[in-house]
Amino acid sequence: MTSPGAATAPTKRGRGEKSSATIYDIAKLAGVNPSTVSRALSKPGRVSAKTQKIIEDAAEQLNYQVNPFARALPTGRTQTIGLIVADITNPTFFDIIRGAETTGSARDYTLVLAESAESPETEVTAARRLLSTVDGLILASPRMDDDHIRALSADKPVVVINREIEGVPCVVPDVNKGISEAVRSLAANGHQKLAYVAGPAQSWMTGRRWEGVKAAAEWSKLSAARLESSKPTVDGGRQVAREVLESGATAVITYNDLLAIGLMQELQAGGMRVPDQISIVGFDDIFGADFTTPALTTVRSPLGECGTRAVTILLDVLQGHDAPEEAVSVETELVVRGSSGRLLT
Amino acid sequence: MTSPGAATAPTKRGRGEKSSATIYDIAKLAGVNPSTVSRALSKPGRVSAKTQKIIEDAAEQLNYQVNPFARALPTGRTQTIGLIVADITNPTFFDIIRGAETTGSARDYTLVLAESAESPETEVTAARRLLSTVDGLILASPRMDDDHIRALSADKPVVVINREIEGVPCVVPDVNKGISEAVRSLAANGHQKLAYVAGPAQSWMTGRRWEGVKAAAEWSKLSAARLESSKPTVDGGRQVAREVLESGATAVITYNDLLAIGLMQELQAGGMRVPDQISIVGFDDIFGADFTTPALTTVRSPLGECGTRAVTILLDVLQGHDAPEEAVSVETELVVRGSSGRLLT
DNA sequence: CAATTTTTGGCAACCGGTTGACAAGGATGG
DNA sequence: CCATCCTTGTCAACCGGTTGCCAAAAATTG
Numbered sequence: 248m249t250s251p252g253a254a255t256a257p258t259k260r261g262r263g264e265k266s267s268a269t270i271y272d273i274a275k276l277a278g279v280n281p282s283t284v285s286r287a288l289s290k291p292g293r294v295s296a297k298t299q300k301i302i303e304d305a306a307e308q309l310n311y312q313v314n315p316f317a318r319a320l321p322t323g324r325t326q327t328i329g330l331i332v333a334d335i336t337n338p339t340f341f342d343i344i345r346g347a348e349t350t351g352s353a354r355d356y357t358l359v360l361a362e363s364a365e366s367p368e369t370e371v372t373a374a375r376r377l378l379s380t381v382d383g384l385i386l387a388s389p390r391m392d393d394d395h396i397r398a399l400s401a402d403k404p405v406v407v408i409n410r411e412i413e414g415v416p417c418v419v420p421d422v423n424k425g426i427s428e429a430v431r432s433l434a435a436n437g438h439q440k441l442a443y444v445a446g447p448a449q450s451w452m453t454g455r456r457w458e459g460v461k462a463a464a465e466w467s468k469l470s471a472a473r474l475e476s477s478k479p480t481v482d483g484g485r486q487v488a489r490e491v492l493e494s495g496a497t498a499v500i501t502y503n504d505l506l507a508i509g510l511m512q513e514l515q516a517g518g519m520r521v522p523d524q525i526s527i528v529g530f531d532d533i534f535g536a537d538f539t540t541p542a543l544t545t546v547r548s549p550l551g552e553c554g555t556r557a558v559t560i561l562l563d564v565l566q567g568h569d570a571p572e573e574a575v576s577v578e579t580e581l582v583v584r585g586s587s588g589r590l591l592t
Numbered sequence: 593m594t595s596p597g598a599a600t601a602p603t604k605r606g607r608g609e610k611s612s613a614t615i616y617d618i619a620k621l622a623g624v625n626p627s628t629v630s631r632a633l634s635k636p637g638r639v640s641a642k643t644q645k646i647i648e649d650a651a652e653q654l655n656y657q658v659n660p661f662a663r664a665l666p667t668g669r670t671q672t673i674g675l676i677v678a679d680i681t682n683p684t685f686f687d688i689i690r691g692a693e694t695t696g697s698a699r700d701y702t703l704v705l706a707e708s709a710e711s712p713e714t715e716v717t718a719a720r721r722l723l724s725t726v727d728g729l730i731l732a733s734p735r736m737d738d739d740h741i742r743a744l745s746a747d748k749p750v751v752v753i754n755r756e757i758e759g760v761p762c763v764v765p766d767v768n769k770g771i772s773e774a775v776r777s778l779a780a781n782g783h784q785k786l787a788y789v790a791g792p793a794q795s796w797m798t799g800r801r802w803e804g805v806k807a808a809a810e811w812s813k814l815s816a817a818r819l820e821s822s823k824p825t826v827d828g829g830r831q832v833a834r835e836v837l838e839s840g841a842t843a844v845i846t847y848n849d850l851l852a853i854g855l856m857q858e859l860q861a862g863g864m865r866v867p868d869q870i871s872i873v874g875f876d877d878i879f880g881a882d883f884t885t886p887a888l889t890t891v892r893s894p895l896g897e898c899g900t901r902a903v904t905i906l907l908d909v910l911q912g913h914d915a916p917e918e919a920v921s922v923e924t925e926l927v928v929r930g931s932s933g934r935l936l937t
Numbered sequence: 938c939a940a941t942t943t944t945t946g947g948c949a950a951c952c953g954g955t956t957g958a959c960a961a962g963g964a965t966g967g
Numbered sequence: 968c969c970a971t972c973c974t975t976g977t978c979a980a981c982c983g984g985t986t987g988c989c990a991a992a993a994a995t996t997g
Binding site for chain 1: 982983984985986
Binding site for chain 1: 664
């Protein structure tokens with residue numbers, strides 16, 4: 248213990264006690280049958296307190312760890328949940344991943360991560376592959392169509408984030424609160440022409456957000472125009488800048504923060520002053536949204552909470568509880584920073 | 593086939609062909625022994641081309657997928673690699689995760705992710721837990737001590753990113769090139785007093801970077817002072833701003849970009865102009881480093897490549913190749929953006 | 938104290954693959 | 968044409984747990 252100095256080869260493959268003990272070893276040591284060990288360790292109350300203790304001590308002594316595969320084989324339970332995101336690079340998912348990982352591991356579930364690279368086909372493949380090795384699946388902003396998702400969901404529990412699908416448990420930020428706050432704030436600052444920069448067509452959310460913006464604008468008596476972006480990234484934001492200018496809008500709400508940041512950079516590069524000449528409001532409040540100058544005003548979606556909620560629902564379903572009938576909605580809110588404000592002409 | 597219109601309940605748990613076929617089903621269909629099926633499917637060349645074909649067709653027809661658990665049980669091979677990062681929230685790891693996931697899934701390995709929340713103990717626990725279910729492990733910027741890592745590495749292949757450990761394969765950005773570029777560039781811009789803002793004490797990298805800075809500064813005849821930060825985040829950067837000012841340095845290199853961004857924000861809030869009055873250089877070139885105004889000059893570590901290389905080495909080792917004797921080093925380079933430049937007094 | 942019910946532990950089959958040992962069948966060589 | 972070697976498929980054991988069924992033991996009851 249004290250001085251490992253004379254050890255032969257520290258890097259050698261462990262042979263001795265390393266290769267983990269089995270319930271058979273425990274059974275021998277405790278003088279009982281392997282099945283009793285199995286029961287003592289996984290069916291609380293099934294064996295007497297006395298034997299339980301003996302077995303637990305033996306297990307402790309042998310430094311026993313269940314072999315997850317041996318367990319999974321007959322039971323199908325893997326203590327593992329899968330998470331598929333469209334794009335690992337996209338910071339929107341960072342918080343979701345984090346929320347899911349944290350909540351999962353708090354309940355002794357391991358998170359398995361896969362990426363679909365924004366492609367519906369890759370997504371389906373990845374989902375199928377994962378599904379066979381996990382107890383349940385979380386799809387964050389899935390790109391595949393509803394039927395595929397329902398098919399997966401027929402096999403094992405599935406929870407969807409950022410999209411509503413009839414018959415599948417969903418966690419969806421309720422955009423309306425945040426959007427109306429945003430639009431009201433813009434209206435209060437004297438804006439009259441509003442533009443919405445949309446995201447990818449496969450994204451269910453982009454439509455949802457546009458509707459919210461349209462409705463809120465109507466309510467506040469603003470005009471709202473919808474512009475399309477090539478891709479929902481900083482680059483896409485830069486590319487849409489010209490169209491924004493041409494639209495004559497003085498306030499822009501974008502499908503996500505990345506677009507907003509790119510848009511702002513491009514407009515500033517062209518000499519526009521934000522927010523004096525144009526206000527920009529993003530969506531999601533991703534990591535880095537406050538790195539910009541001015542810092543980005545944005546409608547925050549509690550992404551971390553989405554991850555957490557999704558895992559919670561999933562694990563509840565796995566324990567036999569019913570999934571919530573309706574989509575679980577989490578609140579969004581406007582985070583006012585420097586990129587939106589009064590028009591100075 | 594054509595019209596499933598009259599199907600009873602599409603969402604019902606699949607019973608029929610859903611619950612996947614086994615090699616026994618294939619064997620029956622193909623009229624051979626299950627073990628022949630096993631060989632046909634995993635030992636190329638072991639069965640005759642004719643039977644091979646028959647079996648493959650049958651497998652196809654039954655839509656066969658191996659049961660990973662059944663396979664893992666006798667062999668120990670899981671087609672899975674584990675990745676442990678200190679903090680999922682820290683964007684430094686985003687690219688590593690991404691690189692690892694992409695490379696892994698290209699070679700049909702699934703990535704399992706765990707977080708240590710910056711705690712050495714949690715990290716050891718997570719590592720132990722993961723180790724039993726994966727074929728190999730990647731530790732990104734591990735916080736646990738060398739001996740723990742060697743112990744893990746004695747059990748299964750381990751690759752370390754961002755730290756060098758004798759006897760364990762490592763992928764480490766070679767900071768010297770980037771640092772000397774940075775220091776030279778600062779010197780060329782007339783700076784004479786340099787400060788380095790260090791990261792957490794457990795981080796092996798922070799020392800390494802400080803040494804690089806010290807050596808390069810000496811070489812370029814600059815003075816270099818080392819300042820400590822409370823934590824390697826935006827907030828930590830803000831807190832260290834006063835010390836930086838007091839140090840009298842006109843150029844600052846920080847342990848990472850987060851610190852640099854926080855520092856810059858705080859200095860700007862206090863009326864300092866960057867880079868006119870003070871130059872700031874970060875480290876890593878994380879996502880968002882170019883969101884700031886001015887955009888952050890930084891020493892880029894090719895994090896994505898680190899992830900990729902680590903996975904490659906790991907999979908090579910798993911296939912029986914030898915691990916590289918020495919730490920694999922990937923190049924760093926200075927990315928000059930707006931936050932560094934000539935001093936205007 | 939015997940009869941009955943409840944606890945508790947053991948036996949053995951099973952989950953779905955893998956693999957060493959072996960024998961039948963085919964090819965080759967002397 | 969027979970001996971020999973190689974190819975190819977089969978048998979059976981095994982990986983490490985889980986679980987239904989049963990019987991022995993213990994606890995309860997009349």
